[in-house]
Amino acid sequence: MKLDLQNIPRRKNLSKEEFLQEYFIPKKPVVIEDLTENWPAYQKWNFDYFREKAGDVVVPLYDGKPAKGRQNSHGPAMKVPFREYVDLLEKGPTDLRMFFFNMLQNCPELVEDFQYPDLGVKFFKKLPVLFVGGEGSKVVMHYDMDLANNFHFNFVGKKRVILYPPDQTGLLYKVPYSIVSMEIIDMDKPDFTKYPALAKARGFETILEHGDALYIPSHWWHWIKYEKASLSLTLRSLPKSPGKIAEVLNNLLFVRNYDNLMRKIRGQDWIDYKNRIAIKRTHKNAGIE
Template identity: 40%
Template sequence: MKLTPVKRSENVAPEEFLQDFMKPCKPIILKDFVDPKSPAFEKWNYDYFKQIAGEKKVNVYGSEIESIDRVASKPIGETTFSDYLDLISSKATEHRLFLFNLLSIKPEMKNDIQYKDVTKGKILKWLPFMFFGGKGSITRNHIDIDMSHVFITQFQGIKRIWLFPWEQSDLMYKLPYNFHSLINLQEADYEKFPALKYLNGYEAVINPGETLYIPSGWWHYIQYETEGYSVSIRALPSSWLEKWRGFKNLVVIRHFDNAMRKIFKEKWFNYKVKIANKRAQKALKRQKNFQI
């Protein structure tokens, strides 16, 4: 597996971003996608969050390895937002908050973020999401079901994200009818999963104030180097093919997979594992033939 550092840049003109990054689907770290003078950088902290929403109940998520056969993992428990913030502040933990939309609970907070929109109006500023995690927590390797372009801005802490293009899905041992892969990249077993040797991706380490652009359909594996939180916003898929894939995933694929899992249970999962391995073997053979 080869990882190339993602390029960092600032003062990127919209024309340059659209032509050199969004159109060819190439990741980049933007240092000024969110205006450094945005009130969020001064107002937001854990004490402020506790004050405005500390009593809110939140679903807590843990390791996703045990739910490898599901589109989305189930929460492992519930607590108050205040207690969760105390937890991640006090020790390393794999506990995360998934799509906890504090910005919907307190919509006035959206005004605390000012964007430098390099997409010429494509980003959905009205639909932000917040992600919180403890030091050492991870989000399994996946593609976003709606195939949107994603802009993830770090506000506290440090995240390490590995990125791989859609075209490498078979090398990734992608489970059919799912949107994640069979393996944990951090503990990659190259003997059991030899196709992983041929992965060619990117590594992004994003610090507070920086924004990672994740192109439509790209795989991303997220690791919390420290506790912290980020805000992501999306832009709709660019091409009709990406839009069709997103629509099909949302309306057809996930419901079909849920139904088959209920009917056939473990047999359905075993079938998907067999197909993932078969496709990976074919992709591996193509890679070897290409190098001859």
């Protein structure tokens, strides 16, 4: 038994009109292989370059351990200067990841190394962010709280990405009061005995290497494994519809705060309760006794 995954289409010389009509409007993912070839980042961005340009910037690092008990669900494992983190990455496998590193706030000169693509999409230009991870590190299956359309550009290393559309949510063991699947589930080697609904979910996958650009539509689930230590840039296009804006506000103002409050009050009992509900609901959706 294995996951039901199709390859994400890969395109070159994709026009703005083709992107809008074939992918953006119908909300389908695509890898654009040549979108970054004329960017300075395509040639310049490597770990030595970031060690030089952003080495003194102190960055929060997150590990792969699920939060337990009364721990806040968003707390970093440690904070170190960027150059020390690069040293860690180059020593070998590590589950330490850096995410949502705001380039405008921390190293604005790096913004000169890329351009916002002309794809007929309005980008939120105040939030170009970097994602960096060590070899073997993994990102739990989730969708983004702000429901952004993501354009994810990989420049260093190699990563595997699995995507599921929103209509597969009922089969993905979504945890209540969150935007994540159960953290204990390893999508790299899923336990179909414990989590049989995963075999019924229909998704997509790809491998991202140097220069690849992945479009992840709004509200799509994504899971990522850093096959090699990697550095990527994400540009975002925020939702405009009243319904999605209302959902974003609910995620930011209620869901996250309520979950952290309940963690503080009930500790591990709250986490265990949510996981039981996730399994019960998912198995009901999948028709599994």
